[in-house]
Amino acid sequence: MFNNYVKIALRNLWKHKLFSFINIFGLATGMTVCLLALIQVKDALEYDTFHPHADRTYRIITDVTTPQGDVTAVATSPLPLAEALQKNYGFVEKTARVYYNLSGEITAAQKVLPADGAFADPDFYTLFGFRLLLGRPAIEPRTVVLSQQTAERFFGKANPVGRTLSMKDRGSFTITGVLATDKLKSHLHFDLLASMASVPLLEQSHQLEPHLTDWKSHWTTSTYTYVLLREGTARQSFKKALAAISAQGVQAMGPKADQSYTLRSQVLSGISPAREELRNSTWEPTLGGLLAVGGLALVILLLAGFNYVNLTLARSLSRAREVGVRKVAGALRAQIVGQFMAESVLLSMLALGFAYVFLTAMELLPSILRSTQTVQRDGTLWLFFLGFALLTGFVAGLVPARVLSNYQPVQVLRGQLGPKLFRGMGLRKGLMVAQFVVSLVFMVFVAVMYQQFRYMATASYGFDRENSLSISIASKDYRRLAHSVSQLPGVQRVAATSSPLGFHSGFTRLSPDRNRNYIPSNMYSVDRNFVDNMGLTFLAGQNLPRSVSDSAGYFVLLNEKAVTALKFKNAQSAVGQLLWLDDSTEVQIAGVLQDFNYQNLSQPLRPLMLRYQPDEFHYLNVKVEPSARVGVIPALEQAWKQLNPHEPFTWQWVDDELYNHHLHLDDLSVSGLLVFMALSIACLGLLGMVTYSTTTRIKEVGIRKIMGANVAQIVTLLSRDFVRLLLLAGAIALPLGYAAGRLFLHEFAHHIDISVGLLGSCLGVMLLVGSLTIGWRTYRAALTDPVKNLRTE
Structure with missing residues (x-):
C-alpha cells in the first residue's frame, strides 16, 4: 500500500508541475532558514x-x-x-x-600580528578541558601558551615551545606549550594565555x-x-x-x-x-538570539506551509472525484488520509534535498552562515534534519488531508460539492493575506533598521569628522612620531588621544567637594591639539595648556552635561573650580565644551572629561588638507617605517570608520535575505492561486471575449479580487510594522522618525511585486484564443 501511495504522489507532483515547484521551492526556502536555526541551536548546546x-x-x-x-x-x-x-x-x-x-600586536618569528590574550592561573588547566598538544602549562613568570591556530600563524608547522614572543607595553614571554582549541566550542576565546605569576612583575614595572x-x-x-x-x-x-x-x-x-x-x-x-x-x-550565544532566529525561521516555514495548504485546497474540487471514486470502491477515510499525507511527506523530503543544496551554497556567504561545513560530517544533525522534514510534511499535509478525505461520495459524484469553507473571506484568502502581512512587516522592520544604521553612520556627531586620520600607536613613542608627521606636506595638525571619538571612552568619577557626591563620567586622554582637530566649541574658559610635562594633567575640560551634573550654576562659573577624581587626584577645570556625541548614538549623552595623560595615548589624530587626502597616506607610512620598521602601519579615516562601524552590513544582509525569502514565498503562493483561478475561469474568459470584452477588462476582472487582498494585507501590516520599528528604535537614545514615505515605499514595493505577479498571469489568460477554450462545449 505504501508503494502505491508513493507512486500516486509522484504522478500528481509530475502532473501539476507548477504547483509542485511552488510547494517544493517554498518549503525548501523555509526549511533552509530552519536548518540554519537548528545548526545554531545545536552549536549553542555544545558549548x-x-x-x-x-x-x-x-x-x-x-x-x-x-x-x-x-x-x-x-x-x-x-x-x-x-x-x-x-x-x-x-x-x-x-x-x-x-x-x-594581554591584547595587541604580537611579535614572534619575525612576524607582527594582532592577537587577543589573557593571564590565567595554574588551575585553569585542570578546571577546563583544553588539551595540551605540545609542552606544558604556563605557570612560571613571563611564560605563555598559544592556541593551535596562533602557533600556526606565527610558526607554521614548526614546534614553538622554547621560542619567545614580545608585545608592546608587556615585554617578552617564553612559549611553554600549545593548546588544542580549534574544534572546541567555549565561551572563552583566546589566542594566548600567559601565567598569572607574570602580573605582579608587570605591575611593579608599571606595564x-x-x-x-x-x-x-x-x-x-x-x-x-x-x-x-x-x-x-x-x-x-x-x-x-x-x-x-x-x-x-x-x-x-x-x-x-x-x-x-x-x-x-x-x-x-x-x-x-x-x-x-x-x-x-x-x-x-544568547537564548534571546536563538529564539529570535528560530521564531523568524518558523514564520518563514509557516508561510511556505500556507502555500501548500492553499494550493492543495484550491485543487480540492479537481481531486474530489478521485476521493469519491476511492470511497465508493471501499477505501476507508484513514487510507485516503494516508495517501494525502504520503504526498505531503514526499514533497517535504524533496524540499529537504533542495534546502541542503541552498545550505551548501550559503558557505559562500560567511557573513550569513559560518557553520554549514559541519553538516556533512554530523550524523546527529542529519537525524534532526530528517525528523524536522517529516514533522513539516506531516503538519503541512494534515489540514488538506482531513478536508479532502471528508468529502461524501454521493455529493461528489452528483456534482453537488460546494464547500462553504472557501466562500467569501475563507481559509485560502486568509492564508494569502497572512503571507503578505508577514512579508510587509518584515520589509518595514528592515527598512527602519537600515535607516537607523545609516543615520548613525552619517549623522553629525557635533565634532569634525572630515579629513581626520586615526593612527594606532604605542604611547611611549607618540611625540617623535607626532613631530615627524606634523612636518609632512598636507598635514594641518597632529593630536593624540586614548581612543577615537564615536566609539568607546574611559570611565572615571568626579566630585566637587572631595570624597563626597561623586558623579560617574566618561573620559578621554587628549592633548591640546585634539580639541582643534575635532572642531569642538568652547562655551567658557580655555584649552588645555601647551606644556607636555605631566603637570599639564592638572587641567581638565568638561562638557555641559558634566557641569550640570556637578551642580555648577553655569559654564562660566565652573571654570577655575577644583575637582577630585576617584583616585584622590586633584584637577582644575580649564574650560567647558559644548555638548557633542562622543560615543555611539545608541547611548544617551553623559558627562565627559578631557585630560592630558600621555601614558594613555594610543592613537594619533592627523588633520589633513582636503586636497592632500589621497597623497598623504604613502608619506605617513614612510614616516612610520622610519621610526617603527618592524611594526605594521594601522590607520583609518575617522569618517570611514564611523560609517563602516555603524552601518552593520552583515545584519542588514541577513535581514534582507529573510525579507526576500518571505516575499518570494508569498508571491509564489499568489502566482499559484492566480494560475488556478484563471484556469477554472478560462471558459468564462472565452465567452466574455466573444461578447466583446477587451484584454484590459479581462485582466481587471481576473485580478481585482487579488489586488483587494493585497490592499487588505497592507492595511493590516503597516500598523504592525510601525509598532515593530518603534520597538526597535526604542533601544537607541538618538534615532530616526518612521516617516509616511518609508511606510509608503514598503507598501509600494509589495503592491508592485504582487501586481506584477497577478498581472503577468492574468494577461496571459486574457490573450488566449476563445475558440480553443470553447470548442469542447
Whole structure:
C-alpha cells in the first residue's frame, strides 16, 4: 500500500508541475532558514561540554546596584576574589582567574600580528578541558601558551615551545606549550594565555595598572573568576559565602563606594546559551538570539506551509472525484488520509534535498552562515534534519488531508460539492493575506533598521569628522612620531588621544567637594591639539595648556552635561573650580565644551572629561588638507617605517570608520535575505492561486471575449479580487510594522522618525511585486484564443 501511495504522489507532483515547484521551492526556502536555526541551536548546546567537572564549576558574576536602585549584571569580578575564596572556605577545591589584559600586536618569528590574550592561573588547566598538544602549562613568570591556530600563524608547522614572543607595553614571554582549541566550542576565546605569576612583575614595572590586590578595580572590567566546589557541597553554602565576601569587598573599597556590589554564581554548564543579558559577557550565544532566529525561521516555514495548504485546497474540487471514486470502491477515510499525507511527506523530503543544496551554497556567504561545513560530517544533525522534514510534511499535509478525505461520495459524484469553507473571506484568502502581512512587516522592520544604521553612520556627531586620520600607536613613542608627521606636506595638525571619538571612552568619577557626591563620567586622554582637530566649541574658559610635562594633567575640560551634573550654576562659573577624581587626584577645570556625541548614538549623552595623560595615548589624530587626502597616506607610512620598521602601519579615516562601524552590513544582509525569502514565498503562493483561478475561469474568459470584452477588462476582472487582498494585507501590516520599528528604535537614545514615505515605499514595493505577479498571469489568460477554450462545449 505504501508503494502505491508513493507512486500516486509522484504522478500528481509530475502532473501539476507548477504547483509542485511552488510547494517544493517554498518549503525548501523555509526549511533552509530552519536548518540554519537548528545548526545554531545545536552549536549553542555544545558549548563547554568538554570540561571535566562542568556540573560543579561556577563562574562568579557581579550585580552592580546604583544609588537609584538600577541593577546591572556583570560577568566579571575583582581580581582578589579567587584568593579570598580559596583561603577562607574549605569547600572550594580550586579557583582560576582569566584576566583579559594581554591584547595587541604580537611579535614572534619575525612576524607582527594582532592577537587577543589573557593571564590565567595554574588551575585553569585542570578546571577546563583544553588539551595540551605540545609542552606544558604556563605557570612560571613571563611564560605563555598559544592556541593551535596562533602557533600556526606565527610558526607554521614548526614546534614553538622554547621560542619567545614580545608585545608592546608587556615585554617578552617564553612559549611553554600549545593548546588544542580549534574544534572546541567555549565561551572563552583566546589566542594566548600567559601565567598569572607574570602580573605582579608587570605591575611593579608599571606595564600593568596595580589591580592584583585592589577590590575596587575589575568589578566590572576584565577579570573572570571560576570556582570548583568539592563534591557534595551545597549550593546554598556557596551562596552565603559569596554574600559575606561581597560585603568584605565593598568595605575594602572605602567610603567612596557609591554603588553596591553583590556576587552570585553561574554553573559552567549553564553559561551557554546565555539566559540573561550580562555586561562584559564572553562569547557564548544568547537564548534571546536563538529564539529570535528560530521564531523568524518558523514564520518563514509557516508561510511556505500556507502555500501548500492553499494550493492543495484550491485543487480540492479537481481531486474530489478521485476521493469519491476511492470511497465508493471501499477505501476507508484513514487510507485516503494516508495517501494525502504520503504526498505531503514526499514533497517535504524533496524540499529537504533542495534546502541542503541552498545550505551548501550559503558557505559562500560567511557573513550569513559560518557553520554549514559541519553538516556533512554530523550524523546527529542529519537525524534532526530528517525528523524536522517529516514533522513539516506531516503538519503541512494534515489540514488538506482531513478536508479532502471528508468529502461524501454521493455529493461528489452528483456534482453537488460546494464547500462553504472557501466562500467569501475563507481559509485560502486568509492564508494569502497572512503571507503578505508577514512579508510587509518584515520589509518595514528592515527598512527602519537600515535607516537607523545609516543615520548613525552619517549623522553629525557635533565634532569634525572630515579629513581626520586615526593612527594606532604605542604611547611611549607618540611625540617623535607626532613631530615627524606634523612636518609632512598636507598635514594641518597632529593630536593624540586614548581612543577615537564615536566609539568607546574611559570611565572615571568626579566630585566637587572631595570624597563626597561623586558623579560617574566618561573620559578621554587628549592633548591640546585634539580639541582643534575635532572642531569642538568652547562655551567658557580655555584649552588645555601647551606644556607636555605631566603637570599639564592638572587641567581638565568638561562638557555641559558634566557641569550640570556637578551642580555648577553655569559654564562660566565652573571654570577655575577644583575637582577630585576617584583616585584622590586633584584637577582644575580649564574650560567647558559644548555638548557633542562622543560615543555611539545608541547611548544617551553623559558627562565627559578631557585630560592630558600621555601614558594613555594610543592613537594619533592627523588633520589633513582636503586636497592632500589621497597623497598623504604613502608619506605617513614612510614616516612610520622610519621610526617603527618592524611594526605594521594601522590607520583609518575617522569618517570611514564611523560609517563602516555603524552601518552593520552583515545584519542588514541577513535581514534582507529573510525579507526576500518571505516575499518570494508569498508571491509564489499568489502566482499559484492566480494560475488556478484563471484556469477554472478560462471558459468564462472565452465567452466574455466573444461578447466583446477587451484584454484590459479581462485582466481587471481576473485580478481585482487579488489586488483587494493585497490592499487588505497592507492595511493590516503597516500598523504592525510601525509598532515593530518603534520597538526597535526604542533601544537607541538618538534615532530616526518612521516617516509616511518609508511606510509608503514598503507598501509600494509589495503592491508592485504582487501586481506584477497577478498581472503577468492574468494577461496571459486574457490573450488566449476563445475558440480553443470553447470548442469542447
